[in-house]
Amino acid sequence: MKLFWSSRSPFVRQVMIVAHEQGLERQIELIAETVAMAAPNARVMAHNPLNKIPVLILDNGGVLYDSRVIIDYLDTIAGGVPLIPIGANARLSALRQQALGMGLLDLAVLWRSEMMRPVPQQNQALLKSFAAKFEAGLSVLEGEADELAGTEMTVGHIALATVLAYLDFRFQSLDWRRAHPHAAEFAAILEQRPAFQATRLSDG
Ligand SMILES: N[C@@H](CCC(=O)N[C@@H](CS)C(=O)NCC(=O)O)C(=O)O
Structure with missing residues (x-):
């Protein structure tokens, strides 16, 4: 999996916290991207028309955004104690x-x-x-x-x-x-x- 990532983004941070908590961080290749509301980033927009990071690109080519969806995905595939409770x-x-x-x-x-x-x-x-x-x-x-x-x-x-x-x-x-x-x-x-x-x- 590849993650459009920035060390400045609190949304990316949440995804990475979940990845670490669920032991998935080594499966994620970080692709550093710079984003700004006033300066669309063509690489990001090619995958997310909203120009926002995080974006997760799956090994099968599928694309996930936004952070909540990515968090849900990681929590689901981890198969451990869920961070999104079931009850x-x-x-x-x-x-x-x-x-x-x-x-x-x-x-x-x-x-x-x-x-x-x-x-x-x-x-x-x-x-x-x-x-x-x-x-x-x-x-x-x-x-x-x-x-x-x-x-x-x-x-x-x-x-x-x-x-x-x-x-x-x-x-x-x-x-x-x-x-x-x-x-x-x-x-x-x-x-x-x-x-x-x-x-x-x-x-x-
Ligand atoms: N709802 C989005 C918000 C993500 C977001 O706002 N990311 C910022 C970086 S912290 C961004 O990519 N901004 C670029 C833009 O608004 O064009 C999510 O949860 O992923």
Whole structure:
């Protein structure tokens, strides 16, 4: 399998965490790609018309995107303890938490992109709205963090811990730990796992 990959992408990171947790990482060849909303990458678009990574190219030529689909695929073929639980309640809870994490990451990417525009061109209403939604999401995470920290890891844990890692990577001035100590404890526990250590976000 080949994965269109970047060390900067929190979506790619989740796929790689699942690959490591499920012992599949050696079966995945990483193809480094640079992507940007304003500069379509022809190699990526040839496989994913949305121009987004991660994209997984299967040995039989099949193509999978987005990160949730790839995670589901890896979790299925691994055949071990699933990170997407099987029982209905646990499954829905994990998928809802994953949706919160993925949604916060989508928001964070858009927020950062708006913040990087020259100040006179920034849409202040949009920035305020991004900040409000992000804070609301973090507050839900803070309320669930103790339970997350004490339960078996799922795709929900992975998505939410990756949001917090992305804040450390791209939003250092936010100082999110101050108002979210339970989330900070949850992140600290997960980041100790080898799969998380092996997949740290970086610009290099
Ligand atoms: N929903 C997608 C989001 C992926 C995504 O936004 N990836 C970013 C990199 S972090 C990207 O490829 N951006 C390029 C673009 O938006 O054109 C997923 O879960 O895979």
